[in-house]
Amino acid sequence: MRFTRTLALAALGAAVGLTGLVGPAAAQNEQFIPALVYRTGPYAPNGAPFANGFVDYINMINERDGGVNGVKLVVEECETGYATDRGVECFDRLKGKGPTGAAFIHPLSTGITFALIEKAPTDKIPVMSVGYGRSEAADGRIFPWVFPLLGTYWSAADILVHHLANTLGGYDKLKGKKITLVFHDSPYGKEPIPILQELAKRHGYVFEALPVTAPGVEQKATWLQIRQGRPDYVFLWGWGVMNSTSIKEAAAVNFPRNRMYGVWWSGAEPDVVPAEAGANGYNSLALHATGTSYGVVRDVLKHLYDKGKGAAKREEVGQVLYNRGLVSVALGIEGIRVAQERFGKKPLTGEQVRWGIENLNLTPERINQMGFEGLLAPLKVSCLDHEGGSRARIQQWDGKGWKFISDWITADDKLLRPFVETAAAKYAQEKSIAARDCSKPG
Amino acid sequence: MLYREAGQFKTSYAADQAVFPILQDRLALALVLVVAFFAVPLLSTDYLLTSILIPFLILSLAAIGLNILVGYCGQISLGTGGLMAVGAYAAYNFAIRVPGLDLLVCFVLAGLTAAAVGMFFGVPSLRIKGFYLAVATLAAQFFLDWSFSRIRWFTNYTPSGSLAAPPLEILGFRITTPSGRYLLTLAIVVVMAALAKNLTRGRIGRSWMAIRDMDIAAEIIGIRPLQAKLSAFAVSSFFVGVAGALWAFVHLGSWEPAAFDINRSFSLLFMVIIGGLGSILGCFLGAGFILVVPLVLNQLPTAFGIPLSTAMISNLENMIFGSLIIFFLITEPRGLARLWAIAKEKLRLWPFPH
Numbered sequence: 001m002r003f004t005r006t007l008a009l010a011a012l013g014a015a016v017g018l019t020g021l022v023g024p025a026a027a028q029n030e031q032f033i034p035a036l037v038y039r040t041g042p043y044a045p046n047g048a049p050f051a052n053g054f055v056d057y058i059n060m061i062n063e064r065d066g067g068v069n070g071v072k073l074v075v076e077e078c079e080t081g082y083a084t085d086r087g088v089e090c091f092d093r094l095k096g097k098g099p100t101g102a103a104f105i106h107p108l109s110t111g112i113t114f115a116l117i118e119k120a121p122t123d124k125i126p127v128m129s130v131g132y133g134r135s136e137a138a139d140g141r142i143f144p145w146v147f148p149l150l151g152t153y154w155s156a157a158d159i160l161v162h163h164l165a166n167t168l169g170g171y172d173k174l175k176g177k178k179i180t181l182v183f184h185d186s187p188y189g190k191e192p193i194p195i196l197q198e199l200a201k202r203h204g205y206v207f208e209a210l211p212v213t214a215p216g217v218e219q220k221a222t223w224l225q226i227r228q229g230r231p232d233y234v235f236l237w238g239w240g241v242m243n244s245t246s247i248k249e250a251a252a253v254n255f256p257r258n259r260m261y262g263v264w265w266s267g268a269e270p271d272v273v274p275a276e277a278g279a280n281g282y283n284s285l286a287l288h289a290t291g292t293s294y295g296v297v298r299d300v301l302k303h304l305y306d307k308g309k310g311a312a313k314r315e316e317v318g319q320v321l322y323n324r325g326l327v328s329v330a331l332g333i334e335g336i337r338v339a340q341e342r343f344g345k346k347p348l349t350g351e352q353v354r355w356g357i358e359n360l361n362l363t364p365e366r367i368n369q370m371g372f373e374g375l376l377a378p379l380k381v382s383c384l385d386h387e388g389g390s391r392a393r394i395q396q397w398d399g400k401g402w403k404f405i406s407d408w409i410t411a412d413d414k415l416l417r418p419f420v421e422t423a424a425a426k427y428a429q430e431k432s433i434a435a436r437d438c439s440k441p442g
Numbered sequence: 443m444l445y446r447e448a449g450q451f452k453t454s455y456a457a458d459q460a461v462f463p464i465l466q467d468r469l470a471l472a473l474v475l476v477v478a479f480f481a482v483p484l485l486s487t488d489y490l491l492t493s494i495l496i497p498f499l500i501l502s503l504a505a506i507g508l509n510i511l512v513g514y515c516g517q518i519s520l521g522t523g524g525l526m527a528v529g530a531y532a533a534y535n536f537a538i539r540v541p542g543l544d545l546l547v548c549f550v551l552a553g554l555t556a557a558a559v560g561m562f563f564g565v566p567s568l569r570i571k572g573f574y575l576a577v578a579t580l581a582a583q584f585f586l587d588w589s590f591s592r593i594r595w596f597t598n599y600t601p602s603g604s605l606a607a608p609p610l611e612i613l614g615f616r617i618t619t620p621s622g623r624y625l626l627t628l629a630i631v632v633v634m635a636a637l638a639k640n641l642t643r644g645r646i647g648r649s650w651m652a653i654r655d656m657d658i659a660a661e662i663i664g665i666r667p668l669q670a671k672l673s674a675f676a677v678s679s680f681f682v683g684v685a686g687a688l689w690a691f692v693h694l695g696s697w698e699p700a701a702f703d704i705n706r707s708f709s710l711l712f713m714v715i716i717g718g719l720g721s722i723l724g725c726f727l728g729a730g731f732i733l734v735v736p737l738v739l740n741q742l743p744t745a746f747g748i749p750l751s752t753a754m755i756s757n758l759e760n761m762i763f764g765s766l767i768i769f770f771l772i773t774e775p776r777g778l779a780r781l782w783a784i785a786k787e788k789l790r791l792w793p794f795p796h
Contacts, residue, residue, distance in 0.1 A: 037752055039751070039752050039753035039756065040753050040756045040757060040760075044753075048753070051752075076744075077752040078752070079740070079752045079753070079755065079756040081756065084694070084697070084698070084700065084701060085497070085693075085694070085701070088493070088694065089493040089737065092488065092489045092492050092493040093489055093493065093741070096487075096488070096489070110602075110604075111604070111698055111700060111701075114602075114604045114606070114696045114697075114698070115694055115695060115696045115697075117606075117696065118606060118607075118695035118696045119695065122618060134602070134604075135601075185591060186603075186698060186700060187602035187603055187604035187698050188602075190601060190602045190603050191601065191602050193601065194601045211591075214700070423601065427606065430538060430606065430608060431606060431608065431609060432608075432609060
């Protein structure tokens, strides 16, 4: 009898499982936006604020404007835990929801981005990897569906070296200096290496790259090497718990924190706060500004948090990754707005939204209207350039908050473009893809 | 009642030795195959095909490979993820370095490469057993992981170390649709599962089981441990290697070494243990359990409209899934396949149990 009961339970489980696969029906005048998030697992401290900013911006647009030109935005989260296979599953689960399917997808992990780049052309959903992902995807002729907006890791590497040259007083002063890259041992961490190597050849600095195995809580050996090698500068390409561990280890081996520079994913509050005073003077790249003194953040506070509808805690609003979530999804929604001007003010397909993102032109006036003044630099996307021009500032942690210590630095397109085109051409050849002709209107 | 065998007479040795001696089993299997080959591609959604059925089939194949080693030959291994990676990277390198090679040939070559690597790492099994062997195979896992992220030739010098599979072209056809990829996987898995089932029933399989049950006794009755153990490692690695190639080419399309990390080895070992050691059916049941149950648990609250935060759902998923594993292992330590076998026994006697 005990066995029969087990079997009955199993059958019940299977039946319940099958109903779970059938989703509820969707209403009509809605634009669906999937959100791949990670609120659990080793990267949760960084994933959660991003996800909150992402969702809050969408809800704020609905509350303040009633959607985009009357089309209500609907968002659904799916937990990936930063795992590539779960991310792909989430994408497949969410891509067809809403009356027109997903408008765009933010994969939020380099591994998932790489996997979705392969799926985007068949599913016809634009992949927006804002400030991460595959660097050569900036070539929109080979990667029509991928938008590494704001900046790729190759741009980030170039901007960091540019900043060092600025502070030293010229590129010739870099000669003989030693730069060590401490990187997350994954495609994410490896992306900047070719550019840093190339720049080392041009400007004569010594370059060394030290991998840290994910998730990065064990770095004693790495920092022992740094203590012995005595580099002049350390670049940090970490994510999640790896960042705070690196800063703590730097403090332990007494490597000056003001000569450490993180990428924009290594410069948020969860990275520096655990290291306490040890983090003072640590620098990182910043794609956008922090804080709540911007129009859009004030709107979020007014329309959501004053009514108790916010996703985060009120004091977390305005943090680096929270604002990154706001900015990232805002770029996609702006793409929807552009596409609506051409295709009509109704729910759009991923294909139509792709056109909108490709024709995105954020002028300073438009940025003011959106309430992003001072938060974001202008950007213009085109068929050739899917990055939209890469600009970033350097920020420094002073124990309480981030302060900018440089003005906007623009990545050197003349240096990077040949790299992008060579790598994209190699990809096109491996996958036998023909490049798009950008002179034709698309 | 369903399994009443009255009237089924076995009049020849061949009938007595058949893979499925009971008529109902043969009918059920034929029905499953017909549904899987014809009804499923026509009726199911892309989500079901790409996110559930394709990974389920590929992981079942890998579990069959591991089960040959662990369940049939008794050699415990924690290097399955690494061997899947060998299959994936070998298939990639054959595909891009040898122009015009058909992908099916690439998959077979990938399996053979994995078999060679698996045999190499199986050599310590001639001297060590049990936990010690597990640790030795764990070393294989880490070594393979390390080489695929460090030796840049394997990844064709891509800057990030992440690879994209070349387009799926089999016998001149380019496969792009989910149902096409599903049918390709299904065909390969069915052929290889039939192969495994027959291998384990024959002379080689019996020598593996003899080694598993008591190696000294097996040696005394004339089974050579060297050949038996190494052939188990080779065959097992072949299956795992093909599964790895399929995982990379058909399922992911783009991958990095993390896709084949130690967690993959563990989850495959769990599939084999929960599904049932020494059972081909168990591999499918185990793979289904480990892969599908978390996905279902993750979607249940949303489907029923229960407002829970994403983090809460995800934590609940882990908790419930963990308790289910414990529950099943306590109810039947010999796995889901054994549960099915018990059910079959009871059904054969029903309604007159004794």
